[in-house]
Amino acid sequence: MSTSLRTDYPLPTAPTYEDVVAAAQRIEGFAHRTPVLTSRTADARAGATLFFKAENLQRAGAFKFRGAYNAIARLPEDARKRGVVAFSSGNHAQAIAYAGQLQNVPRVIIMPHDAPAMKIAATKAYGGEVVLFDRYKEDREEIGRRLSADRGLTLIPPYDHEDVIAGQGTAAKELIEEVGPLDILLVCLGGGGLLAGSALAAKALSPQCCVFGVEPEAGNDGQQSFRSGSVVRIPVPTTIADGAQTTYLGSRTFPIIQALVDDILTVSDAMLIDAMRFFVERMKIVVEPTGCLAAAAALNGLLPAQGKRIGVILSGGNVDPRALAGFLTA
Amino acid sequence: MSTSLRTDYPLPTAPTYEDVVAAAQRIEGFAHRTPVLTSRTADARAGATLFFKAENLQRAGAFKFRGAYNAIARLPEDARKRGVVAFSSGNHAQAIAYAGQLQNVPRVIIMPHDAPAMKIAATKAYGGEVVLFDRYKEDREEIGRRLSADRGLTLIPPYDHEDVIAGQGTAAKELIEEVGPLDILLVCLGGGGLLAGSALAAKALSPQCCVFGVEPEAGNDGQQSFRSGSVVRIPVPTTIADGAQTTYLGSRTFPIIQALVDDILTVSDAMLIDAMRFFVERMKIVVEPTGCLAAAAALNGLLPAQGKRIGVILSGGNVDPRALAGFLTA
Numbered sequence: 314m315s316t317s318l319r320t321d322y323p324l325p326t327a328p329t330y331e332d333v334v335a336a337a338q339r340i341e342g343f344a345h346r347t348p349v350l351t352s353r354t355a356d357a358r359a360g361a362t363l364f365f366k367a368e369n370l371q372r373a374g375a376f377k378f379r380g381a382y383n384a385i386a387r388l389p390e391d392a393r394k395r396g397v398v399a400f401s402s403g404n405h406a407q408a409i410a411y412a413g414q415l416q417n418v419p420r421v422i423i424m425p426h427d428a429p430a431m432k433i434a435a436t437k438a439y440g441g442e443v444v445l446f447d448r449y450k451e452d453r454e455e456i457g458r459r460l461s462a463d464r465g466l467t468l469i470p471p472y473d474h475e476d477v478i479a480g481q482g483t484a485a486k487e488l489i490e491e492v493g494p495l496d497i498l499l500v501c502l503g504g505g506g507l508l509a510g511s512a513l514a515a516k517a518l519s520p521q522c523c524v525f526g527v528e529p530e531a532g533n534d535g536q537q538s539f540r541s542g543s544v545v546r547i548p549v550p551t552t553i554a555d556g557a558q559t560t561y562l563g564s565r566t567f568p569i570i571q572a573l574v575d576d577i578l579t580v581s582d583a584m585l586i587d588a589m590r591f592f593v594e595r596m597k598i599v600v601e602p603t604g605c606l607a608a609a610a611a612l613n614g615l616l617p618a619q620g621k622r623i624g625v626i627l628s629g630g631n632v633d634p635r636a637l638a639g640f641l642t643a
Numbered sequence: 644m645s646t647s648l649r650t651d652y653p654l655p656t657a658p659t660y661e662d663v664v665a666a667a668q669r670i671e672g673f674a675h676r677t678p679v680l681t682s683r684t685a686d687a688r689a690g691a692t693l694f695f696k697a698e699n700l701q702r703a704g705a706f707k708f709r710g711a712y713n714a715i716a717r718l719p720e721d722a723r724k725r726g727v728v729a730f731s732s733g734n735h736a737q738a739i740a741y742a743g744q745l746q747n748v749p750r751v752i753i754m755p756h757d758a759p760a761m762k763i764a765a766t767k768a769y770g771g772e773v774v775l776f777d778r779y780k781e782d783r784e785e786i787g788r789r790l791s792a793d794r795g796l797t798l799i800p801p802y803d804h805e806d807v808i809a810g811q812g813t814a815a816k817e818l819i820e821e822v823g824p825l826d827i828l829l830v831c832l833g834g835g836g837l838l839a840g841s842a843l844a845a846k847a848l849s850p851q852c853c854v855f856g857v858e859p860e861a862g863n864d865g866q867q868s869f870r871s872g873s874v875v876r877i878p879v880p881t882t883i884a885d886g887a888q889t890t891y892l893g894s895r896t897f898p899i900i901q902a903l904v905d906d907i908l909t910v911s912d913a914m915l916i917d918a919m920r921f922f923v924e925r926m927k928i929v930v931e932p933t934g935c936l937a938a939a940a941a942l943n944g945l946l947p948a949q950g951k952r953i954g955v956i957l958s959g960g961n962v963d964p965r966a967l968a969g970f971l972t973a
Contacts, residue, residue: 370926370928597929598700599929634920641964641967
């Protein structure tokens with residue numbers, strides 16, 4: 314495993330690590346500074362020292378609150394008055410609904426009709442106006458653009474947006490500032506917002522740190538894109554990692570990932586279930602399937618980890634209790 | 644609700660808050676400084692500002708590690724070489740096994756034969772020698788005394804011990820030092836070690852703070868004892884709060900509780916299940932039934948909480964995943 318910076322792809326000019334720093338100041342006191350958890354049992358299993366950044370304990374249950382809050386905070390006053398619109402497979406929806414509530418900004422959330430019931434209910438509970446769509450038949454981006462045009466709402470996409478990427482990078486910034494330099498950072502990969510932001514933070518604060526994205530085996534568009542050098546689109550993948558059912562990387566996230574990330578790994582749904590059980594049984598936390606992607610790579614020895622200091626971002630905890638019960642007894 | 648100090652019962656001379664301070668220094672770097680979690684949803688439900696001290700994220704999954712580590716650390720060298728023996732319904736067992744492992748002290752753990760399988764397995768995994776007994780027929784203290792006499796082991800009881808009480812008080816100390824003075828502190832009550840230690844810390848650091856113990860309805864020996872002024876013994880209660888199936892308060896814990904605690908409340912098993920689901924669904928943490936006692940009192944409005952700053956100790960998270968699944972789908 315070689316360390317970066319890679320020089321074969323140029324780093325885009327925005328966002329930069331300075332934008333991550335600015336985002337951190339903007340969200341301070343609004344986003345939780347989530348705890349870093351450790352476990353000797355996890356370390357023994359991985360043969361490494363693992364630092365789990367518990368974004369499942371973030372407001373609205375996932376890291377998405379960081380980017381959502383930052384993006385809304387950056388809007389000019391007239392745009393704030395008109396409001397925002399977001400499309401999301403779940404956690405971005407709740408994040409926009411909650412971050413908008415805290416900043417008193419109207420918000421419309423476009424969610425897939427088959428999103429977990431808990432996520433739809435939580436989004437409504439945060440005061441968001443919810444519009445459902447069929448993700449196997451309709452184009453959520455088209456719906457978002459239409460609402461944006463009709464009502465003057467500002468579209469805040471779930472990952473492919475500079476302010477969103479910068480906000481997501483604050484989790485890795487906090488992690489490294491708290492525990493010191495890392496050898497490896499493992500980050501789940503859906504559309505790439507968290508991975509791109511994390512890579513910006515990691516390469517600035519811990520330049521020798523190798524950064525890996527981890528996605529579900531069934532939806533390895535990120536791995537294909539990274540290895541081929543251009544964005545690959547796939548059909549909606551069937552995986553329990555509902556937050557990583559994205560079908561292609563963003564035009565803003567992909568270039569950052571190409572420039573700063575070391576490789577993309579994949580894990581099976583069985584590994585995700587095993588990791589969920591591990592977190593419940595040994596670490597007493599609830600991590601949703603997508604949130605287990607990075608951890609599953611470490612717990613299953615998918616990279617040369619021996620003796621390394623490894624940061625693992627647990628991206629979220631929004632799993633329906635009945636679904637969790639099913640995973641625990643599977 | 645009146646504030647203390649109560650003057651109708653004298654405070655015992657040991658342990659004191661100074662012993663809690665000494666214990667805190669002794670366990671520093673060995674016990675986790677667990678995070679304090681907050682939730683707007685919980686606050687809205689309680690009509691108060693709640694600060695959850697997450698001892699479910701403590702080493703070995705419960706606050707018990709604090710007292711166990713402190714008690715073992717206080718042993719003279721010859722006693723450390725011979726080893727320790729402990730009897731426990733579960734979490735104290737794991738705590739002694741783990742704390743003894745870290746301090747390289749031999750340890751024998753006497754556990755009820757019907758303790759959760761996960762707790763027995765975890766105790767063995769920490770290198771403890773496990774002896775099982777039938778808690779409906781045999782006297783665990785008698786077994787402990789016999790092993791102690793036969794093998795020269797030092798008996799470390801689960802709660803009725805000065806060093807254990809002082810160690811348990813460090814959780815409330817950390818909580819108040821982190822969030823500032825409290826109006827109310829809610830603590831689960833089994834044998835009284837955590838409640839006594841917490842009261843010592845709370846009354847020293849936040850003298851206006853009212854301290855309440857919370858126990859299962861089915862096992863309200865503590866409430867009966869507190870209100871009658873002398874220790875009341877009850878049969879082994881039937882409750883899902885297996886860590887609070889104690890049948891009487893200790894001779895060392897009861898006088899501290901009499902002197903410093905404001906009242907003892909009780910909650911139903913149904914409230915514990917509801918709280919467990921709340922923690923999974925909204926706060927993304929696993930709290931065992933006993934660990935939900937204090938929270939259930941706050942979430943169900945069992946005390947005049949409106950607008951108050953309330954500390955809630957979540958005592959542990961050691962619940963079998965299959966049992967948790969059952970509670971989530973009940």
